[in-house]
Amino acid sequence: MEMYVSTIIILIAVALSNFLAKFVSSISKTYISLIIGIIFAAIPLINGYISKFDFEFFMAFIIAPLLFLEGQKTRSILVRKKIKSIIGTAVVLALVSAIAGLFTISQVFSLTLPFALILIAISTPTDATAMDSVSEGRKMPKRTETVLKMESLFNDASGIILLQAGVIWFKTGHLSYAKNFGVFILTAIGGALLGLLVAFIIMVCRQMIIRTRFNVTSSHLIVYFATPILIYLAAEELNLSGIIAVVSAGLIFNGEMSRSRFSSPRYLSFFNQTVNFIGDTMNGFVFVILGLSLMRIIIEKKTELTSTLEWLWMGIVIYLVSLVIRYLYAKFVTRYGQMEAISFSLGGVHGAVTLALVFSLVGQGISTHLFNLILLTETVVIILSMLTPTIVFKLILDPVQNEDDLWMNKKVVREKMVRVGIEYVSNLQISPAVKESVTFDLLDQNRNTTLRQFLKQWSGVNSKRYIFTGFQAVEERQILMNAFEEERKYLYDLIDGAALDKAKYVYDVYSELLISESLVLDSYEE
Structure with missing residues (x-):
């Protein structure tokens, strides 16, 4: 014991x-x-x-x-x-x-x-x-x-x-x-x-x-x-x-x-x-x-x-x-x-x-x-x-790149990437509930959501407001995947021709984005 x-x-x-x-x-x-x-x-x-x-x-x-x-x-x-x-x-x-x-x-x-x-x-x-x-x-x-x-x-x-x-x-x-x-x-x-x-x-x-x-x-x-x-x-x-x-x-x-x-x-x-x-x-x-x-x-x-x-x-x-x-x-x-x-x-x-x-x-x-x-x-x-x-x-010994600076560089890249995804979603004519849910998910990539927003989403899930079935479920998943694709294109353009030290934190954000996509697919399978 x-x-x-x-x-x-x-x-x-x-x-x-x-x-x-x-x-x-x-x-x-x-x-x-x-x-x-x-x-x-x-x-x-x-x-x-x-x-x-x-x-x-x-x-x-x-x-x-x-x-x-x-x-x-x-x-x-x-x-x-x-x-x-x-x-x-x-x-x-x-x-x-x-x-x-x-x-x-x-x-x-x-x-x-x-x-x-x-x-x-x-x-x-x-x-x-x-x-x-x-x-x-x-x-x-x-x-x-x-x-x-x-x-x-x-x-x-x-x-x-x-x-x-x-x-x-x-x-x-x-x-x-x-x-x-x-x-x-x-x-x-x-x-x-x-x-x-x-x-x-x-x-x-x-x-x-x-x-x-x-x-x-x-x-x-x-x-x-x-x-x-x-x-x-x-x-x-x-x-x-x-x-x-x-x-x-x-x-x-x-x-x-x-x-x-x-x-x-x-x-x-x-x-x-x-x-x-x-x-x-x-x-x-x-x-x-x-x-x-x-x-x-x-x-x-x-x-x-x-x-x-x-x-x-x-x-x-x-x-x-x-x-x-x-x-x-x-x-x-x-x-x-x-x-x-x-x-x-x-x-x-x-x-x-x-x-x-x-x-x-x-x-x-x-x-x-x-x-x-x-x-x-x-x-x-x-x-x-x-x-x-x-x-x-x-x-x-000379200092390496400060971890806070690296985190800030990743934060800036992620913010711009999220902005690209949200801009794509905002131009779509879709169900308001689906648009709100997808926008929250995209903002959450950068932890750019408040506790109040989270509790609202949590309450919506428990009350079935944000649990989609049928066409809305397919729509939500497809829009998220399309938004992620737009974000990937943005990151790919950043990586192309970037210096090695800058490409590192872009790759870090890119890998997180791929994991996010896999989570969307996993939730669909479940």
Whole structure:
């Protein structure tokens, strides 16, 4: 019961943050989700109803599906082209950063090497969603942006393997470099093969069913969203990398969606909308949980926070060492330009996965004092990795087109388009009730109707005034379709010869118009 209540509260927080993001466009939506999570945790009545952080649930039901969706957005050909870069960032850079950080913090803070490795390993995974939030509204160098995304998809496995090695070393006093490297190769390759194989089998089965009369959209969606969870759990059960398995599975599904768009267009349209909704909700979910967790750490660990500042200095040093190593790697190994190197070094943002790895230590023989020290240290790393690039990127990167400006451009295009449709209808000699209903529908495309007008239409539907049958129903549908055709002609003329940046928002309006037409046809079929 407690889990259900927690989920509902967090979903309310996500909905609230999405709503507030529309009013505070200058702040990234993920930061607003983070702040809402902090506020909810600070209110004892609400905080009491939210369950404690569950590492296994979080990884299997939140992170695995999110990485699966990220993998699906990535073309497999891009992964093949960037395989050298992926190995470089997810393996070589991770190991170099771990070694440099390991010896630095062990020497500076007189820590044992196993404990230092645990700290460094937890801060290895980077977060693509968190990176998007800190660079939102800024033009990232294209090559850097692609490499950072590839890195974040695959370096979680590196962090998990390093953490396992660190925990074993901490508990037994022994570290086998060859064995741990062999385990890493086995789990990574095994996870990739498992993900690819299972996803391919599921894809073939789904495509066979789509091409028969037994095709059921709801069943496909259930199978689709269950796929990353099952693959992750199966991989972990087999001691393989669940993270790499779900990313690899996502890559298979990318090719499927791009080559089966028209075999079942209604399904794909609904599928895309559903996936976007679930993905957006899960992203908000992650950052609300992150905010909740950070605030709980501050509330529950007040004694450790004030008794010593060792956790603060350790977090700062770990972040700075990582920053320097990433810059040197980008500048001298990959031969990036100055701006690309700076962007790459700052783009190693840490988020919820880092926090999840901390909580994975529960029950692994780490004392309460050391666990609290790890938790506070990694909290500093997460906060620094998000705040630093947010500030620096605003100073060094050019802004992209403001979302408000884009919305205004679309609004202007839509207003002119609607005017064309209404002008067409106003010149027709038709039933006044049909003309009023169609005019309202056309104005509603631009949300240019008042609440009073809506209530009048709502009342008319309930009193059957605007429910047409027979000839009037045919007339209403035909006039709407003709008005939409006039609007499409207007948009087509705008697109023809338009610059790429202007054509984008015209295409957005055009696609909405096509959806409106499909709704008219659907209502007729019903």
